[in-house]
Amino acid sequence: MVQRSFTRTLAAVAAGALALAACGDSSDESSDETVADAGDDNASATTAASGGGDADEEAGEAETLTVWTYYVTGGQIDALEAQNDLFAETHPNVTIEHVQLPFDQLASRLLAGVSTGDGPDIVFDNVVVDFPTLAASGALLDLTPYWDGYADADQFPDSAVWRNDEGIYNVMSYTNLLAMFYNADVLNELGIEPPSTIEELETAMAAVRDAGEVTPLAMSGVASPEGAWLFMPLLLSTGMNYCSLEEPAVEEALSTLGRWVDEEYLPREAATWDQADSWQAFAAGDVAFGLNGNWNLGEVDGLSFEVGTTQYPANGSGDSVVFPGGEGIGVGAFTDNADLAWEYIESAWMSADASLINFQASGQIPTRGDLADAPELTENELVAPFVEAASSTANWPGSENTAAMQNAMGQAVSSVISGSASPADAASRVVSDINSEIEAGGGSC
Amino acid sequence: MSAASTSPSSASLQPVPSRAGRGRRWSALTQAPWGYLVPAVAVLGALSIYPLIQLVRMALSDVGPTTVVGPWEFTGLTNLKDVWNDRLFRESFRATAYFTVVLLIIDLVIGYIAAAMLSSTSSRAASLTLRVMVFVWALPPLVSGSVWKFLLAGNGLVNEILGLVGIGPVDWLSSPDLALLSVSLVAAWASLPFSILIIHGGMLALPRDVLEAAQLDGAGFLKASRFVILPLMKPTLTVLTVLIILYAFRSFDFVYVMTLGGPGTETTTLPYLAYDTAFKTFEFGTAAAIAVISMLVIVVVSIPYVISVRREAAL
Structure with a gap:
């Protein structure tokens, strides 16, 4: 089945x-x-x-x-x-x-x-x-x-x-697509099952932190669309997208990130990590979980530890949803x-x-x-997991200002991870900025 | 007196008599020396003045990705007003000012002390040190910035060393309290050799008899500096100060390499903000307005430099 x-x-x-x-x-x-x-096998090889x-x-x-x-x-x-x-x-x-x-x-x-x-x-x-x-x-x-x-x-x-x-x-x-890589050696040693929800992830990260051997999580939190892309699944899971942002929900999602830093699940320097930096941290073997994309799969064979993958954990009772x-x-x-x-x-x-x-x-x-x-x-x-993620994706905003919207969200993410802004302030600012961009640039999600 | 009759070089530029046309051209040139300025003016116009005019035009127009080619709609001071009222612009202005102050303190104070030490050491040691400094100064910021990014990373060499004495790790580039200072210090490290070279050169030009007289009168380093060296070097230090400020207002490369303006927008300086606005969100008109305001600040700061240069030229 x-x-x-x-x-x-x-x-x-x-x-x-x-x-x-x-x-x-x-x-x-x-x-x-x-x-x-799926049964259609009429694909031509190299096409004329x-x-x-x-x-x-x-x-x-x-x-x-x-x-x-x-x-x-x-x-x-x-x-x-x-x-x-x-x-x-x-x-x-x-x-x-x-x-x-x-x-x-x-x-x-x-x-x-x-x-x-x-x-x-x-x-x-x-x-x-x-x-x-x-x-x-x-x-x-x-x-x-x-x-x-x-x-x-x-x-x-x-x-x-x-x-x-x-x-x-x-x-x-x-x-x-995005999913979660994990260091199977670390998880096996600690008896942790790959998490499927944010709640399970936090429990797992707490166990990893308490073991004290490796960093629980690596993800990009840079002040750019990359940081926004990694963060947005926390909101997409709840049915929210750029065009329907509500400040309390954004604040709650940003608070989750802030909590991860405070609980030492996520290093503060993730605030300046792009996806390549984040992957390097995971690939070095010093991190238990890494949120990243399938384009890194080609490098997994060269790693010195066993790697597993699972979908980006779902937030709350919703499904795992990512941007394609x-x-x-x-x-x-x-x-x-x-x-x-x-x-x-x-x-x-x-x-x-x-x-x-x-x-x-x-x-x-x-x-x-x-x-x-x-x-x-x-x-x-x-x-x-990446293929499964493809079955549950969200629509990108088609606004002419989509780059500015994603940039604003990336800045909010980076601010919260670094501690330069509280989740409440960052949420208030980013929702206001993004709504202004939608108003100016038109489009929908 | 005409230029033709007074210029020592005019004799050698006399035309060959048998070639009347060339003769007239040479004669025109020698009688109107401004003709020699034409190439320089043309290059300056093409590479500096025309882009500046375009920049100002862009700042006064609505220019986005779809309108960058074709006629630009004139919007007056709208972009400048929007930028001036923008929170991020004000934060970036403050970050640039902070960056500038750090550079001024490091480059002038440490630069002066280092130059004084070099002046008092043997010429061989001084020469070797200056060569090393020139190497540091000549390093492309993208290279030195990348090296410092690795050194200051959470598991970088700096934190490893601090860890040996039980300190850290320190979030040099991701802490909102330290990131701007870290980038500023790296930029200061890169520009310090230039300052030392300038100050050292100024010290070498000081009259030896005055310095020896101060020494005979019992003036130590501090007194000699305060009452003799610094007053004599005021023109050099003024020019250097202006150059450091100009350098600080072009503070893009180290920010780009080390932090991308983050964490959040903590290290977003004015040039980085202009870059981000133009090439990430494609709001070219707004970015041009940021650049124009930065340029105006630089023009104001440059006035003492221009006056200083004119005074020196008049001496």
Whole structure:
């Protein structure tokens, strides 16, 4: 029964599960209706170009495609290189030039390129934060003609296709979700079961703290959207989102964080940790629990201790709910190789082979519906909680000011963890700031 | 008197008589030396004045991610008023002022003492020390900031050493009481060599006979400093003070590397706030307004520097 339930969940990975439902997206309402057929095994391998151009034609002419990412983890970069190799099999004369930019500079570099008519051929952007801005700025090419001609388009849920009123600007071949990693060696030694609720987590963390050997928890609390992303599940569990924040509930959730610091469950320096810092702390073996994303799964094999995963603990009596993440793949508006760029996206990222290569190297979960039953996913216990998380996600706010909203929440989180603001003050301030941003930027959740 | 008849270089610039056209051009240049300024003015205009004009235009307009390209809607002083009334701007202003004060104290006081010590040591030892300091000064802030971030981490070397004597661990970068001080001290550490070099250079230029006379009169380090050295070095120290303030108001790199403006917004200085506003939330008009206000502060502070330079030039 567990297996059947698990399979059903996997089947939902790409469709209903990935209810990204970017606000402002006309596909919001239908996103849950698009159900991937787990039994459908019609996925093409490396796809033929649908957007024009032909692999044989390209073979005779040397071309270069510039790809911008902010990838930093070894797994993501390994995956990208392996997927580039896959593309090279059909496009031997195309050179992929990978440009790594700092996470927080990629969007601004794209915007700067709008004024100079410059930019990459392909870009992997932080779609959940920057989509409204990038799509409206003219930095990305409208992919509607390519998507309409894409043979496998029906394999992807609407929520993996990011559009505004003008067109489609990002597609997602994989999704990233949050869950809880744990040091199984530590938990076994202390006789602790992996927690499924915040209450159980606090009991477990108290036991870890009392044992005095390792730090109970590592999570990002930096004053940026990263800190907000890690914190928001505490509110999402209670049915609250950016567009429906209520000060008492925000204060209570922030108080939980403050209590974790006061009880020495969470180090105060988490106030300046981004997700990479948080992962490094967990990976060093000195932490029992680590809230982080599935893109780190590719590095688990190299750790010196046994790792387990479980869903982000549910807050109160609600379910575990997280925001879906991952990068949106787009084509730069000023590329001279739009057709070839789309071929690259199709072949090296959206195809079934590419998606599996990506998953195996980095742990990033494919959005293709026909991979829901792939043994590579179903037989991996560490992946299961992330896949289950995909079945219970919240909608991102589609406001033009979503970045400012998430930034404000990150600042509140960091303030409370550091002790520079009380939960009450931080909650009052952040609710006011976010409501102002919603009012100014429009959109909904 | 014309420039052509008085300039010593004008003779060597006389045109070849047989080439009348070139001759006229040379003649025009020599008779109007401002012509030589054209390249410098062009470069200055393109790289400094034009961006400044654009910055001010942006500060007076509604510029967001969707309007950064194309015509900007003029909104007058709206952005400046909004920024001035913004809580975060005021906090950032205070953080920048704190940062500046720490830099001034460290760079001037420790810089003076260190320069005095260098001046009294053997030339070989002083030379070696100065070389090491130049190396520290030349380190890119992104590199030295990253190193300090690791050193000051919860399990970093500094806390490890403190732990040996039973202290800590100290939340150097995540405590609201210490984070700004920590970043300020690191920035001061990076700029200290520059201050020492400037002050040391000023000390070397002091008249030896005056210093020897003070010594013969029994003046120790403190008295000599108060009544002889500091008064003589006032122009140098004035210029250095202004440069330190300018440096502090550009305090972005160490904040970016070490704390990203956090915890909360404790280490958000004005330049970091402008960066955050422009490139994280894409409110370019607001960010430009922050930059313009910062620039005005710098202009006010720079006035003594300009006056000082003019006085020295007039001597």
